[in-house]
Amino acid sequence: MMERFDHFMTRANAAYYAARDPFADFVTAPEISQVFGELLGGWAKIVWEMMGVRGQKMLVEAGPGRGVMMADMLRVFGPAEVHFIEMSLRLREEQAEHVPGAVWHDTLADVPERPMILIANEFLDALPVRQFVRRAEGWMERYVEAGAYVEVPAEQKLPDDPIGSVREVNEAAAAFVREVARRRAIGLLIDYGPENSGTGESVQAIRDSKYADPLAEPGTSDLTAHVDFAALAQAAHVQGPVKQNAFLTSLGLFQRTDFLASKNPEKAEKLRLAARRLTAPEAMGSLFKVMAVCPEGFQPLPGFKGWPA
Numbered sequence: 313m314m315e316r317f318d319h320f321m322t323r324a325n326a327a328y329y330a331a332r333d334p335f336a337d338f339v340t341a342p343e344i345s346q347v348f349g350e351l352l353g354g355w356a357k358i359v360w361e362m363m364g365v366r367g368q369k370m371l372v373e374a375g376p377g378r379g380v381m382m383a384d385m386l387r388v389f390g391p392a393e394v395h396f397i398e399m400s401l402r403l404r405e406e407q408a409e410h411v412p413g414a415v416w417h418d419t420l421a422d423v424p425e426r427p428m429i430l431i432a433n434e435f436l437d438a439l440p441v442r443q444f445v446r447r448a449e450g451w452m453e454r455y456v457e458a459g460a461y462v463e464v465p466a467e468q469k470l471p472d473d474p475i476g477s478v479r480e481v482n483e484a485a486a487a488f489v490r491e492v493a494r495r496r497a498i499g500l501l502i503d504y505g506p507e508n509s510g511t512g513e514s515v516q517a518i519r520d521s522k523y524a525d526p527l528a529e530p531g532t533s534d535l536t537a538h539v540d541f542a543a544l545a546q547a548a549h550v551q552g553p554v555k556q557n558a559f560l561t562s563l564g565l566f567q568r569t570d571f572l573a574s575k576n577p578e579k580a581e582k583l584r585l586a587a588r589r590l591t592a593p594e595a596m597g598s599l600f601k602v603m604a605v606c607p608e609g610f611q612p613l614p615g616f617k618g619w620p621a
């Protein structure tokens with residue numbers, strides 16, 4: 313059976329997240345430091361005031377992992393109705409332990425339409441991309457058959473790149489961003505990807521913190537692709553993207569880290585290392601970007617100082 317690459321990726325990741333513990337394979341920012349979620353909780357608190365809506369506050373998180381980021385956020389944000397978008401039943405159980413009272417949905421479309429702040433860290437990179445390869449005869453689309461790529465003439469119009477170029481298109485991420493915008497929600501998207509769209513293959517499979525063959529044994533490794541923020545910025549009105557280190561530093565990462573370190577000297581070294589890992593350009597500071605979806609004309613959001621450059 314021949315399967316388009318994005319369909320293969322959807323199926324592989326559904327199997328992966330349903331069965332495996334992703335945190336045995338990779339580490340994410342909220343797992344590195346509680347300060348990450350706390351800063352986002354403070355960000356959301358300010359942004360909720362800026363939205364100027366009364367009544368029950370609503371926070372939505374897409375792909376919450378173990379649920380620790382939302383638990384860290386709520387300590388700073390205060391009480392809120394929490395909605396999680398999560399397909400893995402196994403992860404839902406872990407999320408329930410960290411955030412009792414949360415409500416779960418399969419997709420954003422199922423979340424009630426009310427004023428909301430939506431946050432997603434390392435969610436978009438797990439969504440499936442279509443892959444195209446430029447050959448002498450034109451653009452071909454990648455399919456998977458019996459554990460190998462096959463190429464079929466593409467129906468898409470793509471830029472006239474040099475022969476051998478690869479382009480990835482993330483239709484699911486664009487649809488997600490458009491749905492956030494349609495709801496006039498504020499959405500904070502944190503993920504890794506380049507500043508500008510371009511050619512190149514970014515799909516990778518990670519298993520036990522090591523690269524694996526994306527086509528081998530689907531469901532046993534985490535398949536991700538770099539997020540094309542420039543393409544998403546075309547899909548909706550946005551602020552950013554800015555680099556994660558600029559965003560976290562302007563929200564007070566180092567002040568908060570110093571404060572916690574002075575109160576818990578036994579944890580000081582670990583907290584400082586974590587802050588460095590989140591911000592160092594050679595670690596997560598520069599490849600990771602932060603972008604906010606918001607209604608056109610919305611006031612400048614915290615953390616985006618210096619944008620546009």
Ligand code: SAH
Pocket residue numbers: 325329334340341342343374375376377378381397398399400403418432433434435438439
């Ligand atoms: N945000 C967390 C987890 C990142 S891993 C953290 O930073 O630690 C990706 C998360 O997205 C997992 O919770 C995974 O189950 C979820 N996920 C991946 N694809 C999804 C999809 N199509 N729909 C809903 N959830 C998805």
